[in-house]
Amino acid sequence: MTAFVLEARDVGVRFGGVRALHGVGLGLRPGEVCGLIGPNGAGKTTLFDVLSGIRRADEGRIVLAGADITRRSPVWRARHGLRRTFQRQQLFGQLTVRDNLLVAQEWRRGAAASRRERAAAVLHECGLDPLAERYAGGLPVGQARMVELARALADPPRVLLLDEPASGMSADERARLASVIRHTAEERNCAVLLVEHNVAFVMELCSRVVVLDLGEVLAEGTAQEIRADPRVAAAYLGTQDVSRTPPAAPPAAGR
Numbered sequence: 001m002t003a004f005v006l007e008a009r010d011v012g013v014r015f016g017g018v019r020a021l022h023g024v025g026l027g028l029r030p031g032e033v034c035g036l037i038g039p040n041g042a043g044k045t046t047l048f049d050v051l052s053g054i055r056r057a058d059e060g061r062i063v064l065a066g067a068d069i070t071r072r073s074p075v076w077r078a079r080h081g082l083r084r085t086f087q088r089q090q091l092f093g094q095l096t097v098r099d100n101l102l103v104a105q106e107w108r109r110g111a112a113a114s115r116r117e118r119a120a121a122v123l124h125e126c127g128l129d130p131l132a133e134r135y136a137g138g139l140p141v142g143q144a145r146m147v148e149l150a151r152a153l154a155d156p157p158r159v160l161l162l163d164e165p166a167s168g169m170s171a172d173e174r175a176r177l178a179s180v181i182r183h184t185a186e187e188r189n190c191a192v193l194l195v196e197h198n199v200a201f202v203m204e205l206c207s208r209v210v211v212l213d214l215g216e217v218l219a220e221g222t223a224q225e226i227r228a229d230p231r232v233a234a235a236y237l238g239t240q241d242v243s244r245t246p247p248a249a250p251p252a253a254g255r
């Protein structure tokens with residue numbers, strides 16, 4: 001079985017008396033799309049913060065491609081291919097969409113032409129050609145989320161952490177999002193970890209789903225296994241109307 005590209009080992013985080021994460025272990029393999037779900041306050045964002053280096057865990061280790069990166073900065077991690085998006089978007093609003101993608105690659109010295117080429121290819125893949133010269137600050141939320149994903153892809157990632165990427169998106173935008181995520185995993189062998197409250201979207205897209213509850217891993221398995229797990233139903237899915245959102249369809253041809 002393929003080795004993990006990113007691992008959280010026995011991770012614990014406390015906020016005063018609140019145990020946000022406790023003994024959390026999670027491994028991601030290259031080319032897989034893994035969903036991370038759980039009720040509000042389960043610890044999903046805290047785990048993302050620890051994986052991306054924004055927050056230091058009180059306990060445990062983070063391992064990237066076999067190397068312990070627990071003490072590495074977020075910038076170091078990003079430059080070694082570990083990228084994330086945020087629940088609250090963090091685009092450069094005063095820059096155009098294209099420039100947001102160019103800035104993401106600027107730390108790489110070398111030919112500007114190849115950076116522009118890469119930006120153009122990712123804009124196209126994400127269906128953002130018509131928005132390329134628009135200021136990122138003025139975009140509606142669904143489009144801004146897609147730009148954030150495009151920015152995370154501009155410098156090819158090995159691991160992509162997506163925090164609620166579908167929130168605020170239309171059905172068409174969600175379909176495009178699903179197709180870009182799939183392509184990123186399958187064609188570029190990138191590992192994707194997806195936090196998303198839209199459970200139907202997660203179940204459709206993810207080959208594996210991890211459920212967090214009260215800071216601990218409650219269950220892990222295929223979408224089918226997770227749906228059938230009574231503990232998950234009690235803690236989370238029982239409160240969700242999974243039939244409300246239709247599964248993502250492939251994007252229309254030529255978009």
Ligand SMILES: Nc1ncnc2c1ncn2[C@@H]1O[C@H](COP(=O)(O)OP(=O)(O)OP(=O)(O)O)[C@@H](O)[C@H]1O
Binds near residue numbers: 043
């Ligand atoms: N900066 C903080 N200070 C104190 N407590 C925090 C802080 N950040 C998170 N927590 C607490 O840690 C726990 C986990 O929060 P976290 O935001 O990681 O959950 P989540 O699963 O991402 O929730 P949501 O689905 O609402 O985004 C919660 O009890 C939360 O109140």
